[in-house]
Amino acid sequence: MPVAAIIGGGVIGAAWASRFLLHGWNVCFYDPASHSEAVLHAVLDKARHWVPEIYDQLPPEGSLTICESIAEAVVDAEWVQESTPERLEIKQSVLRDIQAACSETAIVASSTSGFMPSELQAGASRPEQILVAHPYNPVYLLPIVECVPSQLVPLATVERAEEILRDIGMKPITLRAEIPAHVGDRLLEAVWREALWLIKDGIATTEQIDDIMTHGFGLRWGQKGLFETYRTAGGEAGMKHFLEQFGPCLQWPWTKLTDVPDLNDALIDRIVEQSDQQAAGRSVSELEDERDANLVAMLKALKQQDSAAGAFLNRVGAADA
């Protein structure tokens, strides 16, 4: 059985561990925080409950080893996933410790949502071994992972990384160039910024904005992305015609509102109050269970739609064979 080392627990690291375990990898887990094992088992319990629902069959679960040091965790690993706090000096230090002990042929991936691989590689002993593999929460269910090498990473390493990510049921997208925050989080940040303005200006509540997403374009984007949606909306006149019509809209007054809103105490309090009302007493664990039940139902439903050019079979990865 291949070994994956998970360095740094928390929700993301724990979900990476769960994904590797459920797809048959052995996992060596290291996090110095005293509560990290409890978090790991809570996430693993949820993953064990939900993940088998979207696969016809899964391999036998791998073995889990809780390690006392980074060196112990990474020594036999083919894949090392770093999911420590989002501070560059922490990540660089952890990566140094990882590379001091891991195999030269291992892939060392970072879950960073913001940093570019070249930043992580700076000062590393073997920069060509390090790349970004940025997943989305809940990592044990959502297939997407942004794979970002720098120009120092050989193509063979990138291809091996993609192969391993597909082996654990993921859909790796390897970006053509590095950029801070990669692709998805840049799009999310754009939405977040606009949503803050809408709350601040009293146009809609958090619940209304969420409803507009979930009952509208969220459903669209669960199965067709921005560009294919617009291609479809453009009709038989074609994408070029559609884009030429779209151009002027970018100059409309409402597109100028691109300032960064001040997330001050008043705005935080307003969002918290509206969000509390929206949650109506449901705990975070209950919200997680709702989310996972919904995602599993959607993934199962989309999997049946193999008429859709087979696109959705990819969602559940190669382990489905």
Added chain:
Amino acid sequence: MPVAAIIGGGVIGAAWASRFLLHGWNVCFYDPASHSEAVLHAVLDKARHWVPEIYDQLPPEGSLTICESIAEAVVDAEWVQESTPERLEIKQSVLRDIQAACSETAIVASSTSGFMPSELQAGASRPEQILVAHPYNPVYLLPIVECVPSQLVPLATVERAEEILRDIGMKPITLRAEIPAHVGDRLLEAVWREALWLIKDGIATTEQIDDIMTHGFGLRWGQKGLFETYRTAGGEAGMKHFLEQFGPCLQWPWTKLTDVPDLNDALIDRIVEQSDQQAAGRSVSELEDERDANLVAMLKALKQQDSAAGAFLNRVGAADA
């Protein structure tokens, strides 16, 4: 049977007509374009195929009357839906013709994606009768509709509008204040602007961006919106803690990229080329069928998730009783 007048065909008007017909309303349809009847029947055929799949039962279909004038179409209507081209002078002129012939008690709604109700009401004989009801494509399947009255519209009119929209299986969200482009299209515009930069700078292709959406946050947003997702991600520490951590991110370098990109010929050509490659020969009609099959599968799956606080039952509206 109540009567809805659909003024202006095209994909949006035709889909409004289909939604009303399939929920048992009689429809009077007017569009001066010679091909509008063909568009109407093409859309209606698709709606007849897909809509019954998400309901346990539907009322008998209403009758369709093709009218020769706005006056003929609106004279008996309880609801008038204007879906003419997105130019203010056209919409104001059509609204004048509508109000010259329709009942004073009818609701006159506009599908405008950008204009505020106060702009549409300017110069109208009965401004208090006009509001925005902005739907999302495909209108016969997606439940969301943004309802935007101005301060001139009485509360009773707004409530009646919401009731009618729910009657045809929609989820009306009435905004607290008017703003150009309402809520959803402002969020979409933010994503579109960022996506254009990513294509222009060669970070990812249209297909990669779409894949990141459909296999990642699109699935999230198909069932939980931005705020509930972040509340869940924040964990037991709560929304306030999460927001306080989030604040500094808004000042990170990558959030400053809020300029409006120039959608020039070179960028248009690049998008068209990538989009053509992504479509791999599938026609727009095939893409529509894939989209609708997927949406129906997702809606049916989510409907079963009544554990989710009943939220998803709302997706398929009151006609489901």
